[in-house]
Amino acid sequence: MAEIKDPENTVIIELEDGNVVIELLPDVAPAHCERMKELARAGAYDNVVFHRVIDGFMAQTGDVQFGKADADVRMAGRGGSDLPDLPAEFSKLPHGRGTIGAARSQNPNSANSQFFINFTDNDFLTGQYTVYGRVIDGMExxxxxxxxxxxxxxxRMISVKVAVDVA
Incomplete structure (x- = not known):
């Protein structure tokens, strides 16, 4: 497993095949990082499905309203959390392989709980979607x-935890 430098800003996503370790980037997108940690600590991401997975592009998840594995997955992607939407925190950080981006509607200030993990370099998203983390272990x-x-x-994400909270 990769070395975790900042456990407060590292998230561990448990998948069926193994763990994915994400280093959050609070210096780039502080509000998005805080939201992910808040929802993880509340257990909101546990049992949420990957509802939009496009080969050669990205895997999207995080619909805590409609995305639970026991719900009608066809509804996933339409919801978020009960928390207010987040303002965009765009940067020049490229949407490279393994980066975490905030999913949103056409409104740039509509990100809430959904996020995606880039399978490949998707530079066309840079400056259009907020990057707030990157996979440091478990990309396979x-x-x-x-x-x-x-x-x-x-x-589905079996569980999502902030590394500092894992005993």
């Missing part, structure tokens, strides 16, 4: 997520 597990919009049998 991200690569193995079942494709589809939505996938017929979607993978």
């Amino acid at each position: 597990h991200v690569d193995a997520i079942t494709r589809g919009e939505p996938p017929a049998s979607p993978d």
